[in-house]
Amino acid sequence: MGKTFAVIGDPIDHSLSPNIHSAAFRELNLDCSYIAYRIPKDELGDGVEGLKKIKIDGFNVTIPHKVEMMKYLDKIDESCSLIGAVNTVVNNDGVLKGYNTDMDGFLEPLKKRNIDISNSNVLLLGAGGAARAIIAGFAKEKAKSITIANRTIEKADNLVEFAKKISLDANAITIDEIGESAKNYNIIVNATSIGLQKEPSPISLEGIDEKTVVYDIVYMPMNTDFLKKAKEKNAIIIFGYEMLLGQAARAFEIWHGMEAPYNAMKKALLGGF
Ligand SMILES: NC(=O)c1ccc[n+]([C@@H]2O[C@H](COP(=O)([O-])OP(=O)(O)OC[C@H]3O[C@@H](n4cnc5c(N)ncnc54)[C@H](OP(=O)(O)O)[C@@H]3O)[C@@H](O)[C@H]2O)c1
Structure with a gap:
C-alpha cells in the first residue's frame, strides 16, 4: 500500500x-x-x-x-x-x-565545500528557532567561537547560555553593534527573517574577502541583498535553498x-x- x-x-x-x-x-x-x-x-x-x-x-x-x-x-x-x-x-x-534535520541540513552545504569549521570564528545573525539548530551544528563541528547578534539582546543571551552548555564559546551583541566588524569573522550566517520582504542586508559586509563564507538561510528570494553584497566582495556564498x-x-x-x-x-x- x-x-x-x-x-x-x-x-x-x-x-x-x-x-x-x-x-x-x-x-x-x-x-x-x-x-x-x-x-x-x-x-x-x-x-x-x-x-x-x-x-x-x-x-x-x-x-x-x-x-x-x-x-x-x-x-x-x-x-x-x-x-x-x-x-x-x-x-x-x-x-x-x-x-x-535542520542541523544536518544546515551543515551539509558547508561540508560539501570542505569548509574548515573547526578553525572558524562565526558571526550568527538571529536568535530564533533556526539559530538554535545552527548553534548546535557549529558546536557539533567544534567551531572556535560564535558571536550571536540579535535585535532583541535577551534572546541572544539565552542562546549564548545554550551554546556554552554544549561547549561552544559564545557571546551576544545587538545587530547594531556589529558595525564594521564583519571582516573579523570566517563564517557569517543570516538566520533572521530579514530578506524575506526584500529588505536591504542587515549588516555591512565591508572588508570581507574571497575567503569569507557568507550563508543566508532565507531562501525566498534566492538572491537576497545580503548575498548580493557578499558576491560583490567575491566571498564564498551559500544559498538558503541549500539548507532547505x-x-x-x-x-x-x-x-x-x-x-x-x-x-x-x-x-x-x-x-x-
Ligand atoms: N533554509 C532553510 O531550510 C530554513 C530553515 C529554517 C528557517 N529558515 C528561515 O530562517 C528565518 C528565521 O526562521 P526562525 O524559525 O528562526 O524564525 P523565528 O524563530 O521567528 O526567529 C526570527 C529571527 O529573526 C529576527 N528578526 C525578524 N525580523 C527582524 C527585523 N525586522 N529586524 C531584525 N531582526 C529581525 C528575530 O529577532 P528578534 O528576536 O529580535 O525578534 C529572530 O532572531 C525565516 O526567514 C525562515 O524562513 C530557513
Whole structure:
C-alpha cells in the first residue's frame, strides 16, 4: 500500500516541501504522496490526532509548531532533544518519533565545500528557532567561537547560555553593534527573517574577502541583498535553498531508509522559484 506524508504549519500554502518530496517519489517510482496540511497555532493537538487517524506515515513540522510538537512525541531522537525542536516525525503504528534535520541540513552545504569549521570564528545573525539548530551544528563541528547578534539582546543571551552548555564559546551583541566588524569573522550566517520582504542586508559586509563564507538561510528570494553584497566582495556564498534541500534529503532518508535523489529534488525546488 502507498505511503502518505505531509508538512504541517501555518501558513503552509507556499511550502516548497510537497514539490521536493513528490519529485523524489517520481524519480524513484515510489508509491507515495506528500501533502501540505494547515494546522493553526492553537489546534496542534487535534491536528496530530487527525494525522494519526488517517495513518500518516510521517510528516514535517514548520512554523509555528516546531517546539510545541515536542509535547506530542512518544520518542525523541538525540538531534531533537539537543535542539528542543522537531521538524521531522515518523509514525510507526501510532507511535510518533521526532527528529530534527535542520542541523544536518544546515551543515551539509558547508561540508560539501570542505569548509574548515573547526578553525572558524562565526558571526550568527538571529536568535530564533533556526539559530538554535545552527548553534548546535557549529558546536557539533567544534567551531572556535560564535558571536550571536540579535535585535532583541535577551534572546541572544539565552542562546549564548545554550551554546556554552554544549561547549561552544559564545557571546551576544545587538545587530547594531556589529558595525564594521564583519571582516573579523570566517563564517557569517543570516538566520533572521530579514530578506524575506526584500529588505536591504542587515549588516555591512565591508572588508570581507574571497575567503569569507557568507550563508543566508532565507531562501525566498534566492538572491537576497545580503548575498548580493557578499558576491560583490567575491566571498564564498551559500544559498538558503541549500539548507532547505539538505533538511529535506535527511528527512527522506529517515522515512524511506534509502539515499535521497538529491538532484531530482534540487531540480524540483529550483523550478519552484
Ligand atoms: N533554509 C532553510 O531550510 C530554513 C530553515 C529554517 C528557517 N529558515 C528561515 O530562517 C528565518 C528565521 O526562521 P526562525 O524559525 O528562526 O524564525 P523565528 O524563530 O521567528 O526567529 C526570527 C529571527 O529573526 C529576527 N528578526 C525578524 N525580523 C527582524 C527585523 N525586522 N529586524 C531584525 N531582526 C529581525 C528575530 O529577532 P528578534 O528576536 O529580535 O525578534 C529572530 O532572531 C525565516 O526567514 C525562515 O524562513 C530557513
